[in-house]
Amino acid sequence: MRRSVSDIGSWWTDLFTRRRRSSLDDLDRIEPTARGTRNRMSWLVLLALLCLALPGCSLLKLKQESRDFHSSTVLVGRISTAAPWDKPVVVAAYAKSGDRIAIVHHAFLHEPGSYELIVPKGEHRLFAFGDSNGNLSYDESEPAGVYPSPIAASGAGVIASLDLLLTSAPADRLGVPVGTTFSAGHLRRPHSTQAGAIAHLDDPVFSSASGKQGYWAPMEFFKEAGGNVYFLEPYDPARTPILFVHGAAGSPQDWRAFFDHVDRSRHQVWFFYYPSGASVDSMAHLLFWKLFNLQLKYRFEKVHITAHSMGGLVVRSFLLNHGGQFPYVKLFLSISTPWGGEPLAEFGVKHSPAVIPSWNDMQPQGRFMQSLFARPLPPGIDYYLFFGHRGGYGLLRPTSDGTITLASQLRAPAQAEARMIYGFDEDHVSILSSPQVMAQYQAILGSVEKRTGAGLPAGALRLRFSYDGQEGPRPLPLLVLRPVEAGRAAVTLSLAAEDAGREIGPIPAGVYEASLMVDAYRTEPRKVRVTIGAGRAPAVDFRFLPQGALAGWVGADVDAADHPAGAYRPPHPTVKFSSITLTGAGERRTLVPRGQGEGDGLERYVAGEDDAFGPYFSFVNLPKGDYELTIEAVGYRPYTARHAVVPGRHGQLRPIELTPLR
Structure with a gap:
């Protein structure tokens, strides 16, 4: 029997149906109570077999x-340096x-930039240092930094x-002793979780065995290998990235045939490697964070995404919640994705004594699937659906590709x-190496490239900006371009502090009111009129x-099971x-929410108005000091929290959770 290297489903189904088929005749002669016991025993035997088949696995x-x-x-954030630094960084x-x-947890980055850490509920502190000699030990001469206040982790999100x-x-x-050493764990060498790290596909961390660990032990996997978007070669702005996303228990090595067939003169290969047992x-949200930081660094103009099996669910969730910030996604192609669940x-x-987190999202009647x-999907994305049907039909299993039913795929x-x-x-595995699939895939890539190759006339903008009195990390500016011409939508672009003095684009040609918005800073001037045209890059100073x-902002009401570690909590x-x-600090301000059509939040922030x-809510022009925030909302208990406000220091970003009245 051929088994999937990227999904446990076929193996699971085979074990379950064999166990059931061997006793179907006997079950017809068993009393209902005994039959229920027999079914529960079948499940326990199945789970025991699964655990015995996996090294080190146990209930x-x-x-x-x-x-x-x-x-x-x-916990997520960005590491920057006061002086130029192109060597590794350790953050803990x-x-x-x-x-x-x-x-509690530490991560290795091959250069300064974004990081992710996972911590249990409780109070934690953050520390990072530049590892100049690569010994994973904090030496006295190395640059270092700490987050200025403890972080209270709620145990979710x-x-x-x-x-x-x-x-x-x-x-x-700094609070961390010189000489503190950080282990590489079971990995043979430090493994960078910085977005855009160059990967060697034959590295054991990308193996099928490692991918399975990400399914059965997502926490252990994340602490050792993290989750990341990797490159197979250095970034090339002349070639369109194709991002590949594996399925449950999968690994980047599942994509070898696709990688070999990609035209490297036109495209570059990226892949998202993640613990597939974690919630979808x-x-x-992790995929969003990775692509957000890659866009900040490279300013790529388009990206295509190809996903297998459960990876398609990850991509669709990313596009639904964050696709508006990524108009660069031009193609989404799913292969054998269980759109109807499992x-x-x-x-x-319902019955297992131990539940893998992603199972919750795979339930056909569960919140995620519903x-x-x-x-x-956001406009501007070409979506193509590939499915396989070489799986046959079983007495207890409808027609499938050997893992996912046709009904779910379609x-x-x-x-x-x-x-x-x-x-x-x-079948569910062979579809990733089929010559027919490769030929059709290449045809679709060519078609999409033709349709998205020519766009509207565009230009660029050279932004020059500086931070006054800045001692800590520099927050990310948001560029807002409001067309003077009526009927056109505003353009918003997230920037990095390193974008000062660079050309930013492409930007559709037109006349705009340009403004920059930065957390914990006010901008002078508040806005500037600019004319952007093809081949032009006017300079603007802020x-x-x-x-x-x-x-x-107040987050949506969600059950604890639907808001595990790393999950995005959308606005209410x-x-x-x-x-x-x-x-606080001699101030007392009360906000009453404005109505629809009564101004714009970004404009009000830039104008210095609460x-x-x-x-959403925002208070600006506050003196330094300690404050008490009180929120009263219809149907909820009053919410109160303490906050320290320091001009020029942007705070932690997390949704506010209100408690409903019962």
Whole structure:
């Protein structure tokens, strides 16, 4: 029997159906109570067989993995340096008890930039240093930095904007002793989790065995290997990236045939490697974070995405929640994706003594699957659907590709969105190496390139900006271009501090009011009129002056099971504020949310005005000090929290969770 290297489903199904088929005749003669016992025993035997088949696997370990994942928080931010630095960086979260510290999680970056750490519920601190000699040990002469305040992790979701600046400050001011050493774990050498790291496909970390570990032990995998978008070669702006996303228990090595058939003169290969046992929403948000940082660095104009099996669910979740920020995605092609979910996952969630987090998302009647097609894909994306049907039909299993049923692969809303649908006489594994699939894939790439090759006339903008009184990490500016011509939508672009003095583009030709928005700073001038045309790059100067600011949003109501580590919590769609009050440092301000059409939040921030609209709020021009924030909303208990405001220091970014009245 041919087994999937990228999904456990076929193996699972085979074991289950063999166990059931061998006793079908006997079951007809068993009393109902005994039959229920027999079915439960079948499940336990199945799970035991699965665990015995996996080295080091046990029910106890699976239980602990699930508990840890649903009681942890992912911390994300960016590492920058006061002086030029092109060597590795180590960043760590640690807990402190008296004078003793305990490293909770650490990550290795091949250069300064974005990072991710995962921590349990509780108070943690952040530390990073430039590892000049690559010994994974903090030496006295190496630049280092700490986050200025402890981070209170709730045991769920994500805390963002935890940025650190590495300087040559004396080591005794940092709280982490010189000589502290960080292990590479089971990996033979430090493994970079910085977006855009160059990968060697034969490295054991990318093996099939490692991919399976990411399914059965997602927490362990994430702590050792992380989750990342890797390159096979240095970035080339002349070639379009194609991002490949594997499925459950898969690895980048599943894509070898595709990698070999990609025309490297026109395209460059990227792949997203992640713990596939983690929740789909969590991995979709991680994919957003990786592509966001790659876009900041490389300013690529388009990217194509190809996903296999459960990877298609990750990509669609990413596009639904964050696709508006990525108009660069021009092609999404899914292969053998279970758009309708997997009934065995639902059975496992209900009856298994240990549940892998991604099973929750694979339930056909679960929240994730039921919301997957509630919204369409963002405009401008060509979506193609590939499916396989060489799996036959079983007494207890409908027609499938050997792993995923045809009904799940061909869910009606997925078909409705597809530009074209292609079926192949391949199973769940062979479809990734089929010559017919490769030929059709190349034809689609060529067609998409022709349709997206020529765009509207465009130009660029050279932005020159500086930060006054800046001592810590520099927050990311947001460029807002509002067309003077009526009827055209505004253009928004996230920038890096390193973009100062660079040309930013392409930008559609036209006349705009340009402004820059930066957390904890006010901008002078507030806006400038610019004319952008083909072959032109007008220069605009801005200056950022520190100001005290406090901004945030109320997150949607979600169950704990739907908000595990790393999961994106969207803004609340219907919350109605009665009032939002901020008191402290001699100030007392109360916001009453404005109505629809009464101004614009970005404009008000740039203009130096407090604002509240929908689930969002912001206070600006605050003096330094400690404040108490009180939120009253219809149907919820009053919310109160303390915040320290320092001009020029942007705060942690996390959604506010309100408690409903019962």
